Amino acid sequence: xxxxxxLLLNLARERHxxxxxxxxGVTQPTLSSAVKSLEEQFGVMIVVxxxxxxxxxxxxxxxxxxxxxxxxxARTMRQEVAxxxxxLTGTLRLAVxxxxxxxxxxxxxxxCGRHERVxxxxxxxxxxxxxxxxxxxxxxxxxxxLDAGVAARFAAVPLYEERYSLLVAPGGPLADRASVSWAxxxxxxxxxxxxDMQHRRLVERHLGQAGAAVAPRIESNSMIVLxxxxxxxxxxxxxxxxxxxxxxxxxxxQAIPITEPTVSHAIGLVTTRREPQAPLVAALIAEARRHxxxxxxxxxxxxxxxx
Numbered sequence: 391x392x393x394x395x396x397l398l399l400n401l402a403r404e405r406h407x408x409x410x411x412x413x414x415g416v417t418q419p420t421l422s423s424a425v426k427s428l429e430e431q432f433g434v435m436i437v438v439x440x441x442x443x444x445x446x447x448x449x450x451x452x453x454x455x456x457x458x459x460x461x462x463x464a465r466t467m468r469q470e471v472a473x474x475x476x477x478l479t480g481t482l483r484l485a486v487x488x489x490x491x492x493x494x495x496x497x498x499x500x501x502c503g504r505h506e507r508v509x510x511x512x513x514x515x516x517x518x519x520x521x522x523x524x525x526x527x528x529x530x531x532x533x534x535x536l537d538a539g540v541a542a543r544f545a546a547v548p549l550y551e552e553r554y555s556l557l558v559a560p561g562g563p564l565a566d567r568a569s570v571s572w573a574x575x576x577x578x579x580x581x582x583x584x585x586d587m588q589h590r591r592l593v594e595r596h597l598g599q600a601g602a603a604v605a606p607r608i609e610s611n612s613m614i615v616l617x618x619x620x621x622x623x624x625x626x627x628x629x630x631x632x633x634x635x636x637x638x639x640x641x642x643x644q645a646i647p648i649t650e651p652t653v654s655h656a657i658g659l660v661t662t663r664r665e666p667q668a669p670l671v672a673a674l675i676a677e678a679r680r681h682x683x684x685x686x687x688x689x690x691x692x693x694x695x696x697x
Contacts, residue, residue, distance in 0.1 A: 392464050394424040395457040398436070401425065402454050403528060406443055428453070440589040458527040466668040473669045480505035483529040485520040486512060488613050489589050490533045490657055492636040493549065497659075497677045508670065517588040524662060530671050531661040535588050538622060546650070547573065549677055550683040551654040554593070555634040555645040558676040559623040559661050571650035576602025578626040581616040593628050596653055617643070 397414055401421065404410040411421040419471065429436050437443070446454060472479050486494055498510045503654065520532035524544065536546055556575045558565050563693040576597040581603075588622035596603045599626060608619050613633070619625045621642055634645035659678040661671055 391428075392461060394428050395461055397424045398423050398428060398454065398457055399461060399527075401437075401443070402446070402588060405445075455593075462527045462668075466615070466666070469669045470666075477507065478505040478669055478673060480670050481509040481511055482531065482674060483521050484674070485515045485518055485529045485532040485534075487520065487534050487588065488611070489552070489633050490501045490584065491613070492633050493657075496681050497674065501673055501677055505673070507596050508673075515534065517584055518586075524660065524694065527662075528575050530668065531659060531674055533657065533659055536656040536658040536660070543663075545663045545675075547659040547678040548682055549658050549678060550632065552657050553631045553652065553654045554596070554628055554632045554648045556648055557617075557627045557634045558622050558644050558646065559621055559628045559642070560644050561629075562623050562626070562644075565644050566624075567646055569647045569649045572596050572600035572648055573602050573650075575626070575628055576600060576604070576647050579624065579625045580606045581608035581610070581619045581625045582606040583613075583616070584611045587611065589630070593656060600650075677697075 396540075397410070397416065397420075400414045401410040404413055406419050406676065407421060410482070411418040421671075423458065425437055429512065432449070432453065434449040435447050436453055438445050438450075441575065469480055484494070486496070494512055498512070502510070503507055513529065515532070519535045519545070520529070520534045523529045524532055524603055533549065534540070535552075536548060540546060556564065556570050556578070558578075563578065564570055585591065585594075598606050607625060608616065610616055613629075616627045616629075620627050629645070631645065631647065632686060634643070659675065661667070666672070667675065
């Protein structure tokens with residue numbers, strides 16, 4: 391039955407019989423037969439019937455919820471048995487907000503160095519997509535913003551505090567400054583992430599609090615697009631300090647801390663609350679804890695804009 395449930399999960403992910411069959415490496419008749427077999431076993435319709443895929447019935451949605459749990463539990467069991475026999479092995483799917491991508495190698499690299507049979511699939515997603523993908527068991531873990539809502543729903547390991555810098559080309563306006571205010575940053579011709587990104591929403595909030603209008607000249611969901619536009623010297627961007635500093639190392643960029651006020655938001659590793667965790671997830675959590683910034687002082691919660 392597990393094989394059929396996995397095919398059903400492919401259908402839920404692709405929302406199309408042909409694409410789901412292709413993703414699963416089977417023929418479309420095989421997928422259709424698996425769905426029909428499950429319907430006969432449970433005595434309910436799982437898929438809304440029509441000339442094309444139209445969605446799942448209420449009973450089908452409930453079966454999907456259980457399918458995700460069962461398939462995940464089976465994968466965890468296989469990982470544990472394999473780890474006992476030959477050490478840690480397998481591929482972990484990790485979803486990451488774009489601004490945290492430079493951090494990822496700090497935790498994936500050491501794990502790959504210690505376990506030659508371990509690999510990672512790193513996917514760039516918005517914060518909302520990450521949480522949904524974890525809940526739907528489409529990824530095992532994510533790196534995203536931590537807030538009270540996230541901490542209540544997921545197991546979380548705080549990693550670092552995201553602070554902000556103005557990224558400019560050397561020799562451009564404000565390039566000689568040791569720091570700038572949010573109002574000054576808002577007056578620059580800005581390149582920003584698209585509004586569906588949590589980073590963009592936070593930047594808009596802080597610019598608005600400083601009385602600056604938010605009217606970016608360039609918008610993109612790609613950090614590379616923002617980076618290349620800043621390099622022309624015509625634009626600036628507001629980036630997390632950690633990301634901006636990684637861009638600054640080549641000498642093509644200059645990262646200027648944004649103060650007045652200095653604000654920060656917690657970034658962390660999140661995964662489902664479950665015991666035991668899959669061996670790969672447990673290894674990732676342990677590595678994240680080793681690389682996490684020291685716990686902030688008690689006054690941290692009082693910082694303007696702290697998440």
